[in-house]
Amino acid sequence: MKELRIGLLGFGVVGRGVAELLLAQEKLLRERTGVALRLVRIATRTPERAQGVPLGAVQVSGAVHQVVTADDVDVVVEVMGGLEPARSLLLEALQRGKHVVTANKALIAMHGEELMRAAAVAGRDLLFEAAVAGAIPIIKVLRESLAANQIDQLYGILNGTCNYILTEMRERGSSFDQVLQDAQAKGFAEADPSFDVDGIDAAHKLAILAAIAFGSFPHFSQIHVEGIRHVSAVDITWASEMGYRIKLLGIAKQDAEGVELRVQPTLVPVTSMVASVEGVFNAVFVRGDAAGTTMYYGRGAGAGPTASAVVADLADLARNGGKEATQRVAGFSTLLECLSSHPVRETAEWRGEYYLRLAVADRPGVLAEVTTVLARQQISIDAIHQKGRSDVAAVPLIMVTHETTERQVRAALREMEGLDAVRETPRFIRIEPGFV
Numbered sequence: 074m075k076e077l078r079i080g081l082l083g084f085g086v087v088g089r090g091v092a093e094l095l096l097a098q099e100k101l102l103r104e105r106t107g108v109a110l111r112l113v114r115i116a117t118r119t120p121e122r123a124q125g126v127p128l129g130a131v132q133v134s135g136a137v138h139q140v141v142t143a144d145d146v147d148v149v150v151e152v153m154g155g156l157e158p159a160r161s162l163l164l165e166a167l168q169r170g171k172h173v174v175t176a177n178k179a180l181i182a183m184h185g186e187e188l189m190r191a192a193a194v195a196g197r198d199l200l201f202e203a204a205v206a207g208a209i210p211i212i213k214v215l216r217e218s219l220a221a222n223q224i225d226q227l228y229g230i231l232n233g234t235c236n237y238i239l240t241e242m243r244e245r246g247s248s249f250d251q252v253l254q255d256a257q258a259k260g261f262a263e264a265d266p267s268f269d270v271d272g273i274d275a276a277h278k279l280a281i282l283a284a285i286a287f288g289s290f291p292h293f294s295q296i297h298v299e300g301i302r303h304v305s306a307v308d309i310t311w312a313s314e315m316g317y318r319i320k321l322l323g324i325a326k327q328d329a330e331g332v333e334l335r336v337q338p339t340l341v342p343v344t345s346m347v348a349s350v351e352g353v354f355n356a357v358f359v360r361g362d363a364a365g366t367t368m369y370y371g372r373g374a375g376a377g378p379t380a381s382a383v384v385a386d387l388a389d390l391a392r393n394g395g396k397e398a399t400q401r402v403a404g405f406s407t408l409l410e411c412l413s414s415h416p417v418r419e420t421a422e423w424r425g426e427y428y429l430r431l432a433v434a435d436r437p438g439v440l441a442e443v444t445t446v447l448a449r450q451q452i453s454i455d456a457i458h459q460k461g462r463s464d465v466a467a468v469p470l471i472m473v474t475h476e477t478t479e480r481q482v483r484a485a486l487r488e489m490e491g492l493d494a495v496r497e498t499p500r501f502i503r504i505e506p507g508f509v
């Protein structure tokens with residue numbers, strides 16, 4: 074029987090999950106692929122972590138470079154994370170004729186072009202299903218199942234930590250800081266949560282999805298990234314009262330004028346499917362010209378879901394014939410020579426409806442001052458909400474605009490901030506009323 078010999082770099086949450094899954098499903102994988110998927114080496118910074126884990130004859134060491142150069146390794150699985158030394162190790166692995174599987178979204182989002190070109194030169198595969206949305210097979214769907222579609226819109230909940238925080242804020246009526254602390258205590262958020270709550274993790278994933286959907290290399294720097302730190306309990310309550318949920322969405326749109334790439338808190342109708350994705354779950358929605366809109370839902374992180382995606386890539390390699398037959402499917406879906414860059418729309422030119430929140434003095438004439446500013450910027454208002462209370466220094470004034478540009482909204486809020494009656498920096502959140 075043919076075999077595919079695997080070298081694993083990293084033995085943390087995902088690494089251990091991959092090792093355990095490969096060993097537990099050895100027979101099932103052999104019966105499904107006709108190839109023995111054999112874990113031969115593990116290298117990780119702290120090899121002691123593997124003590125007590127039943128790994129059979131697998132060699133465990135701290136020598137990551139040895140895995141990349143070893144003659145008995147056909148495919149290197151990188152689950153260490155970080156840009157270096159992961160990037161250099163994977164480039165060398167490809168040059169030495171090994172396939173590469175990685176769960177490292179940051180690496181693919183930042184160095185995907187360099188790595189994919191190296192894979193092409195070497196005639197080897199670079200697979201990264203686990204880098205986006207964990208167990209959800211969205212990369213395979215985009216590359217293979219939707220191959221006949223021109224995709225004009227893709228959006229989704231790509232970070233389980235943020236979705237969990239926003240869900241808890243709504244259900245408990247708590248502030249961002251309170252919920253974040255609880256999430257850290259329960260292990261749902263990292264000690265340093267910035268990558269998640271500032272939207273960077275979601276943006277890495279969006280860069281990869283947009284590349285595959287629109288036929289370009291990933292361009293992380295082109296994404297407009299906003300996190301959820303400024304979303305307040307007031308926003309969440311008002312959104313609910315007006316029939317919306319607030320979700321941190323990764324959004325990629327393409328039309329004749331270019332692409333729009335953004336990660337930001339977004340109001341979506343409470344009746345939409347995307348609004349019903351709660352807690353740590355992820356979901357991706359893709360609109361293709363032939364298929365229409367399709368939705369993919371599941372667990373976006375964790376040892377089992379992520380290992381499931383890594384091992385699926387290994388099964389694909391095994392089915393492709395291991396060393397002989399490579400690159401059955403182009404890494405970014407489109408052949409390297411046909412990938413192109415698309416003009417990216419300026420944030421200021423995005424058109425849409427907006428939710429605006431001001432904290433204003435509760436006295437006569439304030440509403441008139443605010444609406445005068447909006448009129449000057451030619452922004453028309455769909456709804457205004459205010460609950461007056463004479464016993465507090467400032468009350469929330471909530472407005473929903475008709476379609477306008479972000480340039481006009483920003484200009485209006487800048488002007489409002491200068492008004493005597495406005496007591497805090499005004500905030501705005503994009504609304505996507507058409508999302509399903």
Ligand SMILES: NC(=O)c1ccc[n+]([C@@H]2O[C@H](COP(=O)([O-])OP(=O)(O)OC[C@H]3O[C@@H](n4cnc5c(N)ncnc54)[C@H](OP(=O)(O)O)[C@@H]3O)[C@@H](O)[C@H]2O)c1
Binds near residue numbers: 084177203379
């Ligand atoms: N966790 C998830 O649910 C998830 C989901 C999707 C994708 N991913 C991606 O998968 C990758 C791994 O994530 P993880 O959660 O498994 O991380 P993790 O638990 O921190 O594990 C990383 C492992 O790699 C080792 N390592 C890190 N840098 C190293 C270096 N320079 N040399 C040797 N070993 C090194 C670590 O060693 P020590 O044990 O000494 O720290 C640890 O064993 C990341 O790229 C992440 O973005 C994770």
